[in-house]
Amino acid sequence: MSKTLARQFLGWQLGIVGLLLVAVTGLAVVQSNAAFRETQGRRMLSVAEDVAATAGVRESLATRSHGPLPALGTSARNLSGADEIVIADAGLVVRSAADPAEVGEPFPVGESTAPSGRAWVGNPDGSTVVAHVPVLDDRGRVVGLVAARAEAPSLLSGLLAAPAPAAALVGVAVVLGVAGSLLLARRVRRQTLGLEPAEIVELVQRREAMLLGVKEGVLGLDGANRITLRNAAAAELLGIGEVGARIDELDLDERLRDVLTGAAVGEDQVVLHGSRVLVLNRMPVVVDGAQVGAVVTLRDRTELATLEDRLDASRHVTDTLRAQAHEFTNRLHTIAGLTELGEHEEVRRFVAGVVAGSDQWRREVTARVGDAAVAALLVAKASLATERGAQLRLALGSRLDAVDPARDPALSADLVTVVGNLVDNALDAAGAGWVEVGFGREGDAVRVTVRDSGPGVASELVEEVFRHGFSTKAAEHDAGGRGLGLALARQVCLRRGGSITLRNDGGAEFTACLPLAVAA
Template identity: 45%
Template sequence: MVRRVINASLGTQLFLLQMVIVLMAVGGTAGVWVQHTRNQLAKQYQARALVIAESVAALPEVRRAFSAPRPELILQPIAMSVQRAAGADYVVIANRDQIRYTHPNVSLIGKRLSTDGSPVLRSGEPWTGVQTGTLGRSVRGKAPVFGADGRVIGLVSVGILEETVTEQLGDALPPLIWTVLGVLIAGSAAAALIARRVRRQTFGLEPREIAALLEQREGVLHGVKEGVLALDLTGRVTLVNDAARELLKLTEDPVGRSLAEIPLTERIRDVLSGGDPGEDRIVLRAGRVLVLNRTPVSVRGQHRGWVVTLRDRTELVRLARELDQASSATEALRAQAHEFANRMHTVVGLLELGEYEEATRYITRTTQAYSEFASDIRERVGDPTLAALLLAKSAEAAERGARLVVTADSDVAAGAVGDPQDAVLVVGNLVANALDALDGKGGTVEVHVRTDEEGLHIRVRDSGPGIMPELAEEVFRDGFTTKVAHSGPRGLGLALTRQTCRRRGGWVRVHNDGGAVFTALLPVPARTPTAPSETTDMHPADLK
């Protein structure tokens, strides 16, 4: 039977358990009521018996009978008359020696009382209680009989058998039984409704199925590599898996806490809270490039909160940056090849026209100009990687109808930039954004690079429209972009630039002076000066 109950459905188990609770509650209440009623009836009959006993004890003929030669002949008719009139089961009168003068069973007259009456005889005080005598267990009332001199000369004991009390209690049970039945029916209906509601809320799933779903949910959430974070309608975190904790670098459990209580950057809070809506929102966190998507969650047509997925795109962005650098080099080579082809056509034309001396001078001038430009950059920029980048960007600028100029006061000592990849990232992104700002309309990009004991100083100026003052800080927010096209991981160039500078202890800023002017400091690893007027939050972006 127990096994059947255990294996029963969730609704059946709930119904049975609630019925057990209802039965226990109703049974306990009924039991208390019965006991309380029985006690009340017993007290009422005790008081009734005592009143009868005191009335008999106060009769003058009773007092006078105690001095008669045979008191029983006078008292027995009086006792039987009172017994019948009062509805008592017995009226016993005894003298001070506890010898009976009256009793329903005449054979017991003249014999000693079966229960001790000495407390009443000694104290002269009435007594009530329950005792067992010759007729059975009964509720009793005993009253002393006083003589003419005021002394106790005997007692009157009146009793009502417990059977009589039980019979009257039985007369009061039908209303209780109907009440109990009504409560049981109402409890059964309520239990059935509760069980039905629970089945509906659990979609008819059994406990073992719910446990299996919970285990699968935990396994899936903590097994996927993508981060998952859930928020309720108040903005509190209700769920977070291991991947999300790792990506957001959360050292404490955020479940149950609001976003304002979790140590996150304002940019991440904006995306998580919906302040920056949209798909594939890019944020930076602890050197990682994360892509966040915030999706509303609805249950049975009601909005319950949001779920945010986090994907690590650091490696993808790194590869995209390397591809972009390779593309830049390829573009530079293509531009050089195109320029070389134009020059070769010019030489071929001069040769066909028989202008041999002019062809020779043209070749000499072209070769000398390029060699002088390359040598000039190589002399000012001692780091070969950075010099190659500037040469490639110069060719790209020429291809786009612009001109790249390296200032005369540029001076980069060989080996003074530390990690050349960092320098290439910072200078490359700043120059790329400057060329984008020209928007193919031609113009000049001026680059100044210099190294000293602090590190690599960079200044990139373009002749474009400049940056609106209200966007001077906004452009450094990760995800910010002014480009219409979004074919790749946009909004990261300046974000990565600022992140790289800050990781090395430097800074990057922007202002307008005939166009946008970006200045940056990239310290060498051994020296990490603090940037003035720089905040610590990573909120950069590029102009893409």
Template identity: 40%
Template sequence: MRRWLPHTLAGKFLVLQLGVVALVLIVAAAVSARQSQAQFRTNAADRILGAAESLAANPTVRDRIGSATAAADLAPVVESTRIQSGTSVVLIADLDRTIVAATDPTLVGTRLTLPDDSAWSGRAWDGDLALAGDELIVAGTPVFATASSGDPAAVGLAVVGEAYPSAWSSLVSDVPEVAFLLGLASLAGLTGSFLLARRIKKQTRGLEPAEIATLTDQREALLHSIREGVIGVDPGGRITIANDGARDLLDLPENCVGRPVDELGLEDDVVDVLAGRAAGVDVVVLHRDRFLVANRRTARTAGREGPRSGQAIGTVTTLRDRSDLIALQRQLGATRSVGETLRAQTHEFDNQLHIISGLAQLGEYEELREYLATITARRAQVDSTIRDLIKDPPVASLLIAKSSLAAESRVELILSPDSHCDRLGADLSTDVGTVLGNLVDNALDAVANSAEATVTVEIVSDPAQVRIVVADSGPGIPQNADDLVFARGFSTKSSTVAGGRGVGLSLVRMICLRRGGWVGVRSGQDAATAVGAVFTAVLGRVAGDAADADPATDASEREQERA
């Protein structure tokens, strides 16, 4: 149906330019024809007016215009005037406006009607006139008869007319010039089309328009069909691409494309990743109540020849929502902690059963009774203390499990008598368990293989928040590392584990900030009671936007607030 249309970019440009040239030529031809008509009228008016004046001054015309044989007598005169002037019609009329002589015999005896009556009053006139079906430009000059005395009197009117040339004849007369202009314009269009197509194909990587359209359709379909967020940022820090997934995950406005990343009201961690200030693979960032995994890569031009080959044109960041996975990991961490505690208790119970079995075999029943009373009273005392101070079952069970784990590791876990925690909501209880479990685990790792190792835990809840303080007797934190300990990937442990270290405290910080609280650490080596490190975490009862809390707040201010 459209097979005659060219498929290449150069061919399409050529057809377009030739169409424009043809349109211009048509308009130019119309203007040229109109100008030819105007020029013809100007030139012909002077010529026919001179012929009419010469005819009116002819003595024969003056003498014979009123005779009965005027038509025959004046016929040679009017025909001679027509031939000499090159006009179309020459005629003579008397004052009664009757044509008495004409080059066209059919006009003799007919009435001459002119658009302007001033011609009959002795004044020369020129204008357009329709005569015998032809459109003419005519000029009329009065014929005066010489009187013996007095002024000459007008006795008739000499009229000379010439027909307007047709528009086609005007165009035909300009054919050589039009053909030359058409050829010149076609050559210019062909050359311009070739150069323009070459320039555009260079900028479009050699792709034809159909290929560009297909590529654009595929790009749009791909970007808006995937669930993950995709954001493109140019070297100037402005967003160039944002698919539906990215708009939903980051709550971006509809007009985000073209705006700088720093002006979209995103969290600092997200802005650092998008702007390239934070590097890494599977970087976890927090946006409001979502945990997002971000990966950022640099986009470069295709590997073609030229100065722009391989040049960086921006970055592409992919975002995945891992809120559900993070919540599952937190619950799994709590479950794993309980499992480790049960395993530690298994070892402890095995040792106790061995002692009980040995005392029974030796017949030391009195010693056996005292041993059982001791371990029962100690276990009951620990459980009773935790249950009296901590009313939330999940948190209380976690403390009991951690107490058994600490005992297995020969670490004394002390619950501060100032602690009191009422029953918490399900979400808050889960977050408190996650924070408490991570802080206690870090404290147990810090005091491992230490003499007289102790870990002190204090939990205080009120209607607005929950405060958790975990202190240990370990070596403390490195100097000037108060902020770094909460960064993802930072760890003071030299061993490696699957997935990497430095995750627990980063997760603690995210949870605290998400609940409008904060978390901080200070060294207690200079205090009256020497302790290695004191971690303080505050969680709001209602989860909200991350507060503008600084994790590096001065330790003395936090200690005053805790007190």
């Protein structure tokens, strides 16, 4: 069973305290040895000088009467407290020593300068201090030398001999180290919500597996709107890199930034980002009653929006056919009634008028709109406008020449998307008024203009309708998704490298620019 976090911290802290104590002890030993060499060196030199100056030692060495020297050496060692006092004659033969076996043996002088008449203090083996002092006769000649030696105490002896306050400080340090370790471990455990290291690792691994397994994009934000986590889907949808960046530092659309930071609230926020239609949901993260961040989920609705647009187009075609059927039914009923009344001349005039009215719009559209799909769309929209009591007309001078499908095969479908959505939006705004559609060329691009006689768009909403991708503020709550039409039209223009703008000129006027595809 693995150790708990508290035990691991306790073990590490005790190890650190132990290392510190070893380091302090080592430093104390080094300082003690240095002090010992300095203090004991002076002391041993003083002892050796006193023995060398003793009249009995000088006389015995000068007369070579060595008998009294052992007694003199022992007495001096007992009085001085030196560990050993050695007396050697002029020939450097030991005459007095603590070990009787050394008497008569050569005295090892090493680097000593005492034989030449100068006192010397040294530390030959690192653990002892030795002082050599020459013994001079009345004429100043060297007749022998005296060596005094003191041994340094062992480490254990030094610790045992240490004063009580020092030992108490060591004990206090150990107690404080253990207490601090326990408090630190308790604090860390509380900050990690009681999770052990293995549990934290497992939690992180599960989080990574979950983020990788989620198809939707997931963003984690902290209280300062910095990205703390993101999965691959979110990075792909938003085009963001590593975590740590602030939302306001990224090159994002204002609408997208508002949703990510929480400035725009609500469920299933629709946002355009590049050529994608994204649906975002932002959920705040609350810990202990305080908001510490948020989690944002992103879904790519581009394909679904395209399918919805196609379904919406099919619905409009159905509505148009229904309107035409209703209109034709009413006309048939009128013709039948006139026939029963015997008004045959009136029937002829009525039929001629109906045919002339229908043919006039059809001839005008086919003559000025070269794209068959767009022309068919306008013919169908005219019937829908008639049912609503509105008028659909072409602007003066409008002309749309057909473009070779081999050069730009997607232009016709894109024009249908843009024109259809702009006309639908205009018919909703115009009511029983009029809607005017214009076409033209701007260099190597097609220009589409749609005006209506409606109330226009409030100046403060001119940019917002494209930023939000809705036709009006009320359209944000349109269950039918009508407001997404402007978003799709804008998406088509941006995908082609064009633009779509809105201005008020008696009513709303939308202008879309669709550049032609570059010839291969």
